Amino acid sequence: MALATEVYVLRDRVRAIEAAFTANGALQPEQLAAEPGPEEMAEARADRAAFVRHLMQPLLGQQASKGTLK
């Protein structure tokens, strides 16, 4: 639940930033609401894979430490 709370805080801040940018004309809200095209999705794929690996690696139950430094 700690993670969910942090995510909600981030969502709240992003919403506030979007509102401020929209109010001063720097952002059209529909630009963010549209589903991205295949090119943008492809560009984001490596970032997604790195994020997922970082998140899920611990679930393998493998020790990541190399042990005591010699």
Add this chain to the structure above:
Amino acid sequence: MSLPEHAGDDRSFAAAQSFLLGAKTFWTTVMFPALRAEHEAVAATPGAIDNPDAIAQRLQHSTLYHSYAWLERHLQRMKYSGRYGLAHWVARDRDRLEAALQAQQVRLDHDLEMPRYYRSVDIHQHPGGLVGDSLAGFVYERGARSTTPLAGQHLQDLHERLANLIAGLGTPRHILDFGCGFGKSTRPLCARFPQAHVTAIDLSAPCLKLAASMHRAAGLGNADYAQADARHTGQADAGFDLVTSTMLLHELPPPAVEATFAEAARVFAPGGWMVHLDFLPQVQPRGDAFAQFVHYGHARRNNEPFMEPLARIDLEAALAATGFVDVCIEPFEEAEGTLAADYPLWRFPWAVVRARRAQ
């Protein structure tokens, strides 16, 4: 003020679905090989029993297996359900999508009773299954795009490969496609055999309407879609020289599998072929006890109650009892290299069951 249950915009939906697909890809390419390695390390010890039940006993205390199993269940659940799930996302556009389906040419049987096995489970964890909502076809179609993470948008290749395999058996003129869903098996048959006519049947009216819509959008003409039960199709005797199904048999309880074979035999012209593409772990190059354990676990976690019973049917005996000859059951290479004996990643145990009607 009440908040919407769904996430609101297409970008949020796409980002959430993309994250889930990325997580499933990690599960497929990293967690599954790690689980196999953990199993093999224990299985190599003297006296270790190597069958699916013994493996289940050994892995019940494995942290990795717990994570693997939980993610298999819940990544799929989150794909379909919840605020970023497909069901909510599709329903946001209900009026427009329902209007698009109204215009489609499909023969519906309004008296057709849905079998109990079909209604009693949210198959694939799809809320309401394939007949629970008028938009179920759209949900299923979008979900199927990421069922096999490594296939991605290229899942169609699998069906084209099957059409190519069928072409090696002959040139059919009258094809009956059982359990066509939204037509992803039917369209490659129509494209590969333009001189043939394909009759595509399914229980689900929402899927059939979407199939007809996608068929027309693809510029194909040589098929018609009809609502019917594969066990009693209502088609004339001996009217087809090819009967096919893709991912249908594992959705049927064993008596329905046998009834479907019998119906195929009835509608066949002598000498015609029957070809089913489905999942059979024991006929794979790597179809060991671990592969069976993984497949049966997938069935439980993904609401597929008849997947394991299908794998345990003696299909050769069932087909012989129905009058089929030249029975061949073999693994199917759904993508390049997946039948290699050392293929390391998770995959469905694709297999082709084909047989010929006695002359």
